[in-house]
Amino acid sequence: MSDSPRPEIPETHKADMIQASLKARESSYSPYSKFRVGAALLTQDKKIYTGCNIENASFGAAICAERTAFVKAVSEGHREFIGIAVATDRADASSPCGICRQFMREFGPHLAVLLVNPDGQATPTSLAELFPMAFSPDDL
Numbered sequence: 001m002s003d004s005p006r007p008e009i010p011e012t013h014k015a016d017m018i019q020a021s022l023k024a025r026e027s028s029y030s031p032y033s034k035f036r037v038g039a040a041l042l043t044q045d046k047k048i049y050t051g052c053n054i055e056n057a058s059f060g061a062a063i064c065a066e067r068t069a070f071v072k073a074v075s076e077g078h079r080e081f082i083g084i085a086v087a088t089d090r091a092d093a094s095s096p097c098g099i100c101r102q103f104m105r106e107f108g109p110h111l112a113v114l115l116v117n118p119d120g121q122a123t124p125t126s127l128a129e130l131f132p133m134a135f136s137p138d139d140l
């Protein structure tokens with residue numbers, strides 16, 4: 001692990017990111033788990049892409065909110081990101097799954113992560129903290 005300071009979402013965008021993640025959560029298609037997740041991803045040039053989890057009758061075909069947001073942003077030409085806010089219905093918030101951590105790591109280790117609860121309270125962390133010693137493009 002590196003000793004570099006934790007990356008942060010700029011104060012100018014924090015409230016918008018929190019609100020965008022909570023709003024994206026409302027689009028969650030989660031009839032099976034009933035676990036709603038919304039994500040808001042901030043690109044280097046300060047655009048916000050949102051995503052929600054989208055489940056499927058073939059359970060393994062579900063996609064998480066974080067990856068939905070990344071897929072939308074990358075497919076619009078973005079490759080560099082500042083941070084992501086992730087909102088769930090849990091009062092103590094919850095943390096991105098392992099597949100999403102790997103997916104996010106592809107686009108760099110310096111990602112700020114905000115874990116948002118339904119009241120909009122946000123716990124700051126980072127991808128480096130959530131996913132130390134990751135397998136990354138540098139390994140290939």
Ligand SMILES: O=c1ccn([C@H]2C[C@H](O)[C@@H](CO)O2)c(=O)[nH]1
Nearest residue numbers: 033035037053064065095096097
């Ligand atoms: O980081 C995560 C973890 C889970 N989910 C979704 C997948 C599934 O629809 C539901 C329950 O696992 O939550 C996300 O969107 N992001």
